[in-house]
Amino acid sequence: MAGNSGNPGASVTSRALALLGAFDEHHRRLTLTELAERAELPTPTAHRLVGELVAWGALTRTSTGTYAVGRRLWDLGLLAPVQTGLRELASPYLHDLYGATFATVHLAVRDETEVLYVDRLAGHASVPVVSSIGSRLPLHATGVGKVLLAHAPADVQQRVLADLPRITPYTITQPGLLRRQLGRVVRDGYATTTEEMSLGACSLAVPIRRGPDVVAALGIVVPSLKDRAKLVGAMHVAAHGIGRSLG
Secondary structure, eight states: OOOOTTSTTOOHHHHHHHHHTTOBTTBSSBOHHHHHHHHTOOHHHHHHHHHHHHHHTSEEEOTTSOEEEOHHHHHHHTTSHHHHHHHHHHHHHHHHHHHHHOSEEEEEEEETTEEEEEEEEOOSSOOOOOOOTTOEEEGGGSHHHHHHHHTSOHHHHHHHHTOOOOSSTTOOOOHHHHHHHHHHHHHHSOEEEESSSSTTOEEEEEEEEETTEEEEEEEEEESOSTTHHHHHHHHHHHHHHHHHHHO
16 A cells, blocks of 8 residues: 555644555556545545645646646655756756757656656657656666666666566566666666667667766667667767766
């Protein structure tokens, strides 16, 4: 379940947080009953707190009567120091890369065992892109995700490699094969995917470093990898600029 707020001694704050924590990548819209069950709250309590969260803007009620995360939480999330500073400093380099490639450009960070998309510029080419700003996708099936996974702590790698869901027929689901790919990412300085997240889309990604540490990844989505060397070169220039700006 999404929380342990069934404890009668839980504070109002912990109960409200349990309701917010009921949402995840696979539960973006929930009914009141589902919210109460996932937060382990009595339905009358959930109803009262959900009403307050909707009034404040943390939740929104959809046209079908379900509830979704509200815009105000996203606005607050953008104020987080790491994401805000990274987006602001990276923005000119993302636009330069977009101008050089006309591809969809991604700026991403790792959030536990997922990749979190901090910024995105939509490209000209008609290539399927499933990401959006603020969305989370699997590390093992995305270019930026592979970069971040290759430089993640060993325990994070073990957790991801233990569960590799197949998203398309081309998703890498063999732990040994993915581990070898991650080794090449570290060695070569970039990652690739070929229709592993969505059919008809390939991606390239490079690490963004602050000193010796990889703190983010820069990626592009393209129809094919035929201009790999040229694209990777342009991405390394942008990533180096972002890293230098981060100090």
